Amino acid sequence: MSFRDIGIKIQAAREEKGFSQEQLARLVGCSQSALSNYEKGKRRLYLSQLEKIAEILDKPLEYFVASLSSQHHSQPVADRNQRFVTIVNHLSRLTDEEINEVMEYIDYLEWRRSGGHK
């Protein structure tokens, strides 16, 4: 997640609402070029500005900052954190060699998710 990702989400939500950049900029109270830079990720957004944009575009703040990968997760956050802790506990008991094997398996899973491309 980066300011570029946030910008992409702003553009998508703006287009979903049918606003032009000029229209949204006017409602937010910034210039069209500032909004264009927000969408390109070339200008940092401050919390109060994104809160305003979120309100106008009828989206929760989380929509803009959640990374795309998080949308693949189906388990609730607390469950996943608990599982994460369990995994770390298991890892701490492994030998260096076993950890290398785990790393290889993680590489394989990532390779498989990317459709087999490097």
Add this chain to the structure above:
Amino acid sequence: MMDFSLTKEQQELISSVKNMASKEITPFALQAGETEKKKMLKSLARMNLLCPTVPKEFGGLGLGLVSSALVVEELAAASPGLAAIVAATLHAAEPIILAGNDQQKNEFLPLLTGREAGAAAFALTEPEGGSDLNIISTYATAEQTGYLLNGCKDYVINAGIARFITVVAATDMLNKKASLRIFLIPGHAAGLKTEEIYQTSGINLAPVGRVKFVDVGIRDQYVIKSREAGSGYLLLTQTFDVGRALVSALAVGIARAALEHALHFAENRLQSGIPIKKHQAVAFTLADMATKIEMARLMTWKACWLIDQGEDYSVASAMAKLVSSTVAQQVTCAAADILGARGYLQGNLIEQLVRDARVLSTIEGTNHIQRLVISSQL
């Protein structure tokens, strides 16, 4: 319209801080131990200078960033370590001032004001790294009425003395950046432990250490924007943009102290029958030092002014920090050259300032990170 003049209030502020520093800080700064440090912190508290940005309704001076930068420059010129204690406190308070609710402001900000004021700490960096937010492993598990915090934060200024620590932690380990939250942890919280205070090369008055959190229970009301998922990352980057402008002011103060010391030496040290300042090579070095400091100060003021105006200040504060920290390192080394051999002795002011300036390109985001922040917005 451009105006570089200071207001009457700002001039009076500088002169009162200078006056206090010349009597209560500068004479003891080089050799200060714990007793002197306590006295200096008392002096700051007496003038309500530990966190000058705290609004008046919470007991603070309610200063804007330009005025706060003036204070930080003066303190850094007297004692960089003491200024670092103040800069860290300002950083810790900033998320509360920017986005805290009334209850958070009422509970935490008065701890930094008035005669009994103490310092606060801001904790983001971890043993595994500070530049990459994705490495954060301090995590807060959501409970029914709040969170349970576990993890470790490293190189924390004001560790062990902070009235509270503003801690950045993830609440979803698989989506770290987006799940970041800012937690306010009272200094006496159960499960909070200062593991170690480091021997640092410079800014020695400021305690820098490692803190550990073991099942620290945090009530919902101690989480900034607790109901607004996704707010932590934006608040964090915004807070850093403010903090950078203040570290920039700290750098200007260090550089200024080095110039003043080197100038005084150059006017009084005789070589070949004349003061060394009359040798063009030394005079030009001093001219370059003064010019660079002016550049750094103007960039600092511009960043602070933009913050005070509510304008976009991200690039300006990153540029100011990049330039001022570099200038402070160059100017302190140039001052050491002017002083000759004595500038290399332990206990000499310049030798200390060289070490103080060294940390400026690391804290508040390394200078590589400043370049990333700037270039991503070009």
